Amino acid sequence: MRTLILSIAGYNIFVRTEAGYEPGLENSWLPFQIKCSSVVYDILIDVKVDDPVHYISHEKPVFEASDQMQKFYAVYEVKDQYKIIAYQPFEKNTIQQVAFIDRNFSKWQIITNRVDKNGFVYPFLYPLGPLIFYYMTVKFPLLMIHASGVHDFFKGRLFSGFSGTGKSTMAEIWQQQGFTIINDDRLLIKKEQDEFFIFNTPMIYPDVPKKSPLHSIFLIEHSKENNIRKLSGSESMTGVMAFCIQQHFNKDFINQHMEFILQLIQKVGVYRLGFVPDQKVIDFIKTHEL
Amino acid sequence: MDVKELFKHKQKFVVRKMDKEMIMVPLTNQVADMSCVFSMNETGCLIWEMIDGKNTEEDIITYLVNEFGIDEETAEKDLSEFLKKLNKIIIPD
Numbered sequence: 001m002r003t004l005i006l007s008i009a010g011y012n013i014f015v016r017t018e019a020g021y022e023p024g025l026e027n028s029w030l031p032f033q034i035k036c037s038s039v040v041y042d043i044l045i046d047v048k049v050d051d052p053v054h055y056i057s058h059e060k061p062v063f064e065a066s067d068q069m070q071k072f073y074a075v076y077e078v079k080d081q082y083k084i085i086a087y088q089p090f091e092k093n094t095i096q097q098v099a100f101i102d103r104n105f106s107k108w109q110i111i112t113n114r115v116d117k118n119g120f121v122y123p124f125l126y127p128l129g130p131l132i133f134y135y136m137t138v139k140f141p142l143l144m145i146h147a148s149g150v151h152d153f154f155k156g157r158l159f160s161g162f163s164g165t166g167k168s169t170m171a172e173i174w175q176q177q178g179f180t181i182i183n184d185d186r187l188l189i190k191k192e193q194d195e196f197f198i199f200n201t202p203m204i205y206p207d208v209p210k211k212s213p214l215h216s217i218f219l220i221e222h223s224k225e226n227n228i229r230k231l232s233g234s235e236s237m238t239g240v241m242a243f244c245i246q247q248h249f250n251k252d253f254i255n256q257h258m259e260f261i262l263q264l265i266q267k268v269g270v271y272r273l274g275f276v277p278d279q280k281v282i283d284f285i286k287t288h289e290l
Numbered sequence: 291m292d293v294k295e296l297f298k299h300k301q302k303f304v305v306r307k308m309d310k311e312m313i314m315v316p317l318t319n320q321v322a323d324m325s326c327v328f329s330m331n332e333t334g335c336l337i338w339e340m341i342d343g344k345n346t347e348e349d350i351i352t353y354l355v356n357e358f359g360i361d362e363e364t365a366e367k368d369l370s371e372f373l374k375k376l377n378k379i380i381i382p383d
Contacts (some may be wrong), residue, residue, distance in 0.1 A: 060295045065321045234311040234329045248318045248326070254304040255308075257318070258313065 005041065007034045007209065011093045011140060014041035018122055029129070029202040029226040030211055037114055043136065045108040047123045052111045056085060057078065065127075072127050077169040079156060086128040097128045105139040108132070113283030114268040126204070133188060133201050138253045139250055141191040143260050144245040149173040149182035149198045149212065153239045156198055156212035157285070158187065159273075160243040168279045170220060177282060184208045186245070189214060189264065195266055216269045216289050219243070223274025237261055238271035274277040291377050293350065297343040312338060327380065330372075332378070333358070337372050347361050359363050 006013040006029070008064035015023045025033060040258045061074035076083040081100045090094040098111040110123040124132070147160035148171035159170040165284050171184040186206040190197050196214040200207060219231075221241045231239055240261050248254055269290055273283045291299075304315045312330040330338065336357065342349045345368060354365035 013292075061319065064317050196335050210291045234313060237308060237313050238327045238329050241313075247321075249313060251317065252313050254317075255306075258304070258306050258315070262308075 003035050005036045007144060008032060008136070008138075008201055009190050010192075011042040011136060011212075012036065012040065013043040013045060013132070015045045015047065015123065017047045018049065019048070021115065021119050021121045022118065023047060023124045026122065026124065026202075028204055029124055030207045031206060033200055042106065042140070043106055043132070044046070045110060045123060045132075046112050047112065047121055049113060049115055049121055050111050051113050052085075052095050055083070055098040055111055056095060063247050070111055073131065075249070080233075084128065084131060086125070086131070089126060096125060097123070099128055099131075101135060104133045122273050124202070129202065132184070134247065137188070137245075138250075138256060143189045143259060144201075144255060145187055145189060145240070146172075146185065147187055147217075148247065149164045149187045149214075150177045150185040151182060151212035152177050153176075155215040156182070157215060158198060158217045159190075159220050160217065160240070162184060165221045166275065166277060168219070170281070170285065173277065173279060174283060177279065180210065180212070182212050183207070191260070193265065194267070196264055214268055216271065216285075218271050218273040218285070220273045220275060223276065225274070226276055227274040228284070228288045229272045230290065231270045231272060235272075236265040239270060239272070240265065261270075263271070291373070291380065293341050293347050293364060293373070294343060296380075297341050297375060299376075300338075302380065307335065311335070314316065314338075328375070328379070333368050334372055337369060364373070 001016050001019055002021045003016040017023050059076050061076050063075040065072040071087045073084055075087045080103055082224045084099045085095055086097045088094040100109045103233050112121060112123055114122045133144055136142055145160055147158045148155060148167040150171055158159060159167050161167060167183045171181045175181050182198050186201060188201060198212050200210045200212050217240060219256060244257060246257060294347055302317045306313045310332045312335045314328045314330060316326060337350055340353060351362060351365045354360060354368060355362055
């Protein structure tokens with residue numbers, strides 16, 4: 001049996017394969033691998049090499065992500081487990097991987113036949129890889145959000161909004177001033193003691209693991225002039241929740257995330273920000289945030 | 291969908307009160323639209339609580355008139371707008 005350990009937002013994910021195979025990582029996942037002699041882990045993932053098609057079933061999914069062209073993944077409740085069928089991107093409804101998760105979300109079994117000629121087996125393909133982060137958010141004090149995040153040596157800020165509202169543009173503006181982009185698309189928010197932090201996760205492009213304290217969240221949109229408004233409690237809750245990555249099939253998941261956001265917005269200011277995409281917005285934000 | 295019919299769908303929402311408002315998240319088996327999280331004002335909260343399978347629309351209107359001192363026409367409009375909003379987001383069985 002071969003193993004490796006990943007560290008995502010400070011949680012250890014222990015990955016092991018059956019004899020004869022070795023766990024493989026895509027390039028963008030490699031920086032998240034840690035050397036650790038201990039076998040203490042938060043999530044255990046067993047990787048089994050088999051044809052995932054053998055594990056399909058015909059129950060009705062409790063959740064399905066799809067569009068008119070194809071399915072991305074489907075979630076099933078199977079006895080004391082959840083089962084996820086993940087489909088090959090851009091290949092209509094071809095099954096790529098199957099995963100079984102215990103109801104504590106601490107033990108996964110991933111079925112895959114993606115093995116290279118050297119015996120490396122790759123469990124973290126898209127879309128199953130990022131789904132592991134989602135299920136971490138229903139187990140740990142975490143939330144996954146569509147946002148860009150930056151750190152200016154003192155404060156961490158999140159910029160969230162619909163596609164095309166300027167998340168990446170905003171991150172680039174801060175980067176041009178020498179500040180750090182934590183990520184420009186997807187982040188984990190974590191509560192540690194009484195403080196909130198943002199972490200990046202493996203994307204399709206390589207980056208090193210990053211962490212920043214979180215001070216403010218901005219729900220952004222392009223505007224003819226910079227303008228800002230601090231949101232009320234309920235506006236903050238609905239605003240943040242709307243851009244979190246969630247599966248709304250389970251009341252417990254929703255309640256847990258709502259509780260997390262409630263605690264988050266008591267510590268972190270949430271603002272509606274209309275902005276002109278130039279450097280002036282940095283000073284505008286620093287002047288107007290509380 | 292009238293209020294009695296709507297009662298059957300109440301369990302399809304997760305609701306949480308914040309101050310005088312209420313946050314509502316509908317359960318769904320599909321990737322949720324980003325705008326699928328709603329907040330309701332104080333009137334909406336009261337209407338939601340009164341939807342218990344027994345109260346009729348007339349009962350709710352009478353309650354709103356007495357509680358807020360508004361006229362019947364306004365209460366009727368408030369209830370109608372509330373129902374319209376919910377009807378848009380309820381996923382049929």
